[in-house]
Amino acid sequence: MRAVPRRWTQERRHDPYYRAAQREGLRSRASFKLIQLQDRFHLIPVGASVLDLGASPGGWSLVARELVGKEGRVTAVDQRSFEPLEGVEFFRGRVGSPELAARLAGHRYDAVLSDMSPSISGNYSTDHARSIDLVRSALALALTVLEPRGTFVAKVFDGDMTRDLLHEARPFFLTVTLSKPGASRGRSSEIYLIARGFRSRSTQGVEA
Numbered sequence: 001m002r003a004v005p006r007r008w009t010q011e012r013r014h015d016p017y018y019r020a021a022q023r024e025g026l027r028s029r030a031s032f033k034l035i036q037l038q039d040r041f042h043l044i045p046v047g048a049s050v051l052d053l054g055a056s057p058g059g060w061s062l063v064a065r066e067l068v069g070k071e072g073r074v075t076a077v078d079q080r081s082f083e084p085l086e087g088v089e090f091f092r093g094r095v096g097s098p099e100l101a102a103r104l105a106g107h108r109y110d111a112v113l114s115d116m117s118p119s120i121s122g123n124y125s126t127d128h129a130r131s132i133d134l135v136r137s138a139l140a141l142a143l144t145v146l147e148p149r150g151t152f153v154a155k156v157f158d159g160d161m162t163r164d165l166l167h168e169a170r171p172f173f174l175t176v177t178l179s180k181p182g183a184s185r186g187r188s189s190e191i192y193l194i195a196r197g198f199r200s201r202s203t204q205g206v207e208a
């Protein structure tokens, strides 16, 4: 088995979010990114229905479940397996595939979250382009399942195509912005697209 690079173990030992995630029984340090985005933007109200794309190992789903409470609903999707989490429904599938789109057809969500990461090549332009493609797939799916005034949140590896992505999302939402939560490592290019106030087809001027 390949040894984990020593740098990673040292980084983890000094990473307050990693230690806090372990202490608080969270599934991943990524949980803190959603907690911080929630604090700032109030993305997920009590009672909401949430679709969490790229959900494994479940850090965001766990936070979403706590936020929505008993009246709410959380559906997690990932192409990888997902250790069962009480109160969270899981669909295994690939975002961007017609099979997943068909499975979710007819469902409605107040918030669609995507923390999906592409497989990393190490080449910055390639990884940026792959990340943009993933966000486009998540956005396309979100447009079919969001409730009017709903919210879309997606991780993107920032780069020269981010601006195009914002332009593509803007017509569908009242506000679209970018945010980097404190728990996101400074040296990482990841940033979150926050789109709020989904305009239903009728308010976009498109016949339903």
Ligand SMILES: C[S@@+](CC[C@H](N)C(=O)[O-])C[C@H]1O[C@@H](n2cnc3c(N)ncnc32)[C@H](O)[C@@H]1O
Residues within 6 Å of the ligand: 027, 028, 030, 031, 053, 054, 055, 056, 057, 058, 059, 060, 061, 077, 078, 079, 080, 093, 094, 095, 096, 115, 116, 117, 118, 134
């Ligand atoms: C950074 S992890 C998500 C961490 C998660 N938000 C948490 O808090 O535990 C990224 C996930 O995206 C998933 N992923 C990447 N591309 C995907 C796709 N096209 N469809 C479904 N899942 C995808 C990966 O399998 C991986 O589990």
